[in-house]
Amino acid sequence: MTSDDVATWVAERWPVDPANVAVERLTGGMINDVFRVDLGDTRVIVKHARPYVVTVPDVALSTRRLAIEARCLRELGPDGCLVDVCDAGVGVPRHIDFDAAASVLVMEDCGVIPDLSDRMTSAAPLDAGLGAALGAFTARLHAISAGCPDLLDELENRDVQETRARTQYGQVGAWVQALGRSDQAEVAHRAVELGQRLLAPG
Incomplete structure (x- = not known):
């Protein structure tokens, strides 16, 4: 539009x-x-x-x-x-x-x-x-x-929930790996697990 x-x-x-x-x-x-x-x-x-x-x-x-x-x-x-x-x-x-x-x-x-995003990233x-x-x-x-x-x-908006699980929680592992953290696999697993839990309504 x-x-x-x-x-x-x-x-x-x-x-x-x-x-x-x-x-x-x-x-x-x-x-x-x-x-x-x-x-x-x-x-x-x-x-x-x-x-x-x-x-x-x-x-x-x-x-x-x-x-x-x-x-x-x-x-x-x-x-x-x-x-x-x-x-x-x-x-x-x-x-x-x-x-x-x-x-x-x-x-x-x-x-x-x-x-709010500006305030969260501000040095103040x-x-x-x-x-x-x-x-x-x-x-x-x-x-x-x-x-x-x-x-x-x-x-309930399953479409948005699934997209969020895939594009946000599912990408955490790659983001953490880019930071060079040694616990990348554990963090990725926890993020994906949380994304799956959040697929439930409510």
Whole structure:
């Protein structure tokens, strides 16, 4: 999806003049096309899923991943069963629209905020409070979602799980070997084992 495609889609979906729609492609992600769209009176984020990883086209990936993300945003929103997962410190963008046929998700634009990956690789000390807040968010997500059994099947994404097991956990051995570590075989075995365990739903 190009910036022009986004402007056209927005104009067909909402009552706006495409000439007044400004589209900026965002970088930093790996899997989807992501754009910041200025509609004049507001800005939104538009995400498009292709049937593969956008930065690695040889890796096929079902576009159903975006439907799952849309459902998660709705459930974490004010009317969802996971609303109590979020707090003042950690939240998610508000779900605005989802076009399943076009594989396009629209969400709230949270503005220009620090990128977590940049903070993780920065030489500056990482605020311990950030890790604690993310850990607490994750704990609440697991605890509260356990009370929503209908989500278990609906949100299972075997395609993404298998791709992750193959391209991430399955590659750990090669990465460790490149570092010259003597325990490469053991680390690789543990990584593959973890990847297999994570294939289970839940």
